[in-house]
Amino acid sequence: MHEVLERYRPIVDEFDAFAAAVERPLGKTVRVNTIKADVERVRAAFEDAGIAAEPTAWNPELLAVDTDGPGSTWPAFHGWIHSQEAVSTLPPIALDPQPGETIWDACAAPGSKTTQIAAMMDDEGRVVANDRNMGRLSALRFNAERLGVTNAIVTNRDARNYSLDPLAVDEFDRALVDAPCSGEGTLRKNPAALDSWSEGFLADVSGVQTDVLQRAIQATKPGGRVVYSTCTYAPEENETVLDRVLDAENCRIVEQELPIETRPGITEWDGTSFDPSVERAARIYPHLNDTGGFFVATLEVGA
Amino acid sequence: MSDDHSDADDAPPIATDGGSSPSADDLDENVSHRFDRLAPTDAERTVEGRPSRATVLSWWEERFGIPPATFENHTFWEKGNGKLWVLAGDDADPSEVEAMGATVLRTRQEHWKPTTDAVQRFGHLATKNVIDLDLAEAERFAAGEDQDIERWDGDWGYLIAAHELPRETADDADGERAILGVGLYVHGELRSTVPKGRRRDL
Numbered sequence: 001m002h003e004v005l006e007r008y009r010p011i012v013d014e015f016d017a018f019a020a021a022v023e024r025p026l027g028k029t030v031r032v033n034t035i036k037a038d039v040e041r042v043r044a045a046f047e048d049a050g051i052a053a054e055p056t057a058w059n060p061e062l063l064a065v066d067t068d069g070p071g072s073t074w075p076a077f078h079g080w081i082h083s084q085e086a087v088s089t090l091p092p093i094a095l096d097p098q099p100g101e102t103i104w105d106a107c108a109a110p111g112s113k114t115t116q117i118a119a120m121m122d123d124e125g126r127v128v129a130n131d132r133n134m135g136r137l138s139a140l141r142f143n144a145e146r147l148g149v150t151n152a153i154v155t156n157r158d159a160r161n162y163s164l165d166p167l168a169v170d171e172f173d174r175a176l177v178d179a180p181c182s183g184e185g186t187l188r189k190n191p192a193a194l195d196s197w198s199e200g201f202l203a204d205v206s207g208v209q210t211d212v213l214q215r216a217i218q219a220t221k222p223g224g225r226v227v228y229s230t231c232t233y234a235p236e237e238n239e240t241v242l243d244r245v246l247d248a249e250n251c252r253i254v255e256q257e258l259p260i261e262t263r264p265g266i267t268e269w270d271g272t273s274f275d276p277s278v279e280r281a282a283r284i285y286p287h288l289n290d291t292g293g294f295f296v297a298t299l300e301v302g303a
Numbered sequence: 304m305s306d307d308h309s310d311a312d313d314a315p316p317i318a319t320d321g322g323s324s325p326s327a328d329d330l331d332e333n334v335s336h337r338f339d340r341l342a343p344t345d346a347e348r349t350v351e352g353r354p355s356r357a358t359v360l361s362w363w364e365e366r367f368g369i370p371p372a373t374f375e376n377h378t379f380w381e382k383g384n385g386k387l388w389v390l391a392g393d394d395a396d397p398s399e400v401e402a403m404g405a406t407v408l409r410t411r412q413e414h415w416k417p418t419t420d421a422v423q424r425f426g427h428l429a430t431k432n433v434i435d436l437d438l439a440e441a442e443r444f445a446a447g448e449d450q451d452i453e454r455w456d457g458d459w460g461y462l463i464a465a466h467e468l469p470r471e472t473a474d475d476a477d478g479e480r481a482i483l484g485v486g487l488y489v490h491g492e493l494r495s496t497v498p499k500g501r502r503r504d505l
């Protein structure tokens with residue numbers, strides 16, 4: 001196990017199971033793109049190609065496939081599927097976007113969640129997909145077009161001081177902040193994920209995370225929902241960020257119903273305690289559901 | 304992610320520009336880095352050479368039999384010279400965005416060329432100029448190869464290429480047409496226009 005993960009021994013129950021799970025490679029999953037196909041057709045096409053594709057227990061539109069290269073199959077060529085990690089499908093589920101709404105995806109590239117949100121909206125209404133990194137945005141555009149998304153507008157800005165000026169609306173119905181992070185949760189997929197890990201990076205990135213989440217709260221209508229997610233275990237990037245934003249903005253953390261097993265957010269780390277409502281956030285560890293690691297919290301903007 | 308994400312369609316193979324410029328010289332020039340909504344009809348156009356929504360809808364209908372109602376809830380935009388985009392719903396006229404919906408059609412050339420992504424999204428509604436390929440042909444098409452196909456006796460020009468997926472089998476007859484992309488048919492040859500980043504060896 002990577003030594004950085006030792007710092008989580010105090011907060012992860014069954015640490016040995018956690019440490020063992022982190023070492024196992026992650027199985028491949030693909031999300032069925034309901035804009036262009038349905039689960040039955042995708043499964044039949046995989047079966048045609050001799051590839052088993054089983055719906056996961058908790059998300060019927062997420063298929064576990066027994067191939068390392070789902071990208072070179074007919075369902076992929078047709079834009080019927082998108083290779084996506086299981087945990088990565090959780091933030092849109094928590095966000096629950098509705099057809100016809102206007103949604104902001106603040107840190108959107110390469111668009112796995114943007115395209116999932118668009119599909120959940122039946123490709124109606126608007127998803128504004130933003131990212132600061134132009135190269136990653138071109139990957140997002142490629143994915144959105146391949147998957148047949150027509151309700152996305154793509155912008156290239158710093159989400160921390162995002163202006164809604166070029167858009168037809170002056171507030172969003174909901175927003176997703178799928179923040180840049182240290183990426184510890186992706187170790188099963190990418191064993192090199194922590195090669196450049198440092199405490200200094202934690203401090204920098206948590207500043208960005210806080211600023212983007214604050215901007216998302218400000219830009220969302222009263223009563224609207226904002227989902228915050230990362231793929232890291234670091235409390236500095238998770239509960240600490242929530243705690244600061246609760247102080248600075250008019251919002252609260254709400255209960256969320258996620259279809260998999262999770263652990264509550266932690267209320268204390270490194271001698272600092274947090275607002276007790278951070279417990280409503282969800283920590284997802286690899287040994288709980290045989291997935292990558294993840295963090296997701298749902299906030300509601302105050303009136 | 305693949306290495307090549309650009310869906311910038313390669314230069315159109317039978318491009319000849321300047322087909323139908325309007326006679327009025329009081330039209331503005333196209334500003335190529337901005338998204339502009341297409342005017343509803345040719346009579347309401349304010350920019351030289353820009354097709355109208357009505358023309359685009361009739362093009363889909365005449366060429367492929369795709370009913371205009373298909374795009375009832377979509378707007379069309381031009382950015383770049385003749386490059387059209389299709390957006391669900393409407394929006395403000397934005398100057399500083401990178402994309403609005405998806406690229407749909409290359410106009411301002413003699414033969415308008417739909418994008419691979421657009422026909423994969425809307426092409427299942429086509430009733431004509433669709434060429435059905437067998438498995439081996441479909442594989443060559445997806446790999447971006449050109450191939451001789453003598454049996455086609457319909458129109459030349461841009462066709463929608465399709466195959467059956469899942470394939471129809473004796474005990475399970477649920478084969479359904481799946482759209483592959485856009486082929487250019489000339490002189491007994493079907494040229495695949497699948498952009499590099501979307502080609503696959505299947």
Ligand SMILES: C[S@@+](CC[C@H](N)C(=O)[O-])C[C@H]1O[C@@H](n2cnc3c(N)ncnc32)[C@H](O)[C@@H]1O
Pocket residue numbers: 088106107108109110111112113114130131132133136157158159160178179180181208212
């Ligand atoms: C975890 S990734 C997003 C993954 C994406 N949501 C998906 O599902 O495919 C975080 C993204 O945040 C972007 N980013 C970092 N800082 C940003 C900022 N200040 N404003 C906007 N985007 C930013 C990065 O370029 C990166 O693409």
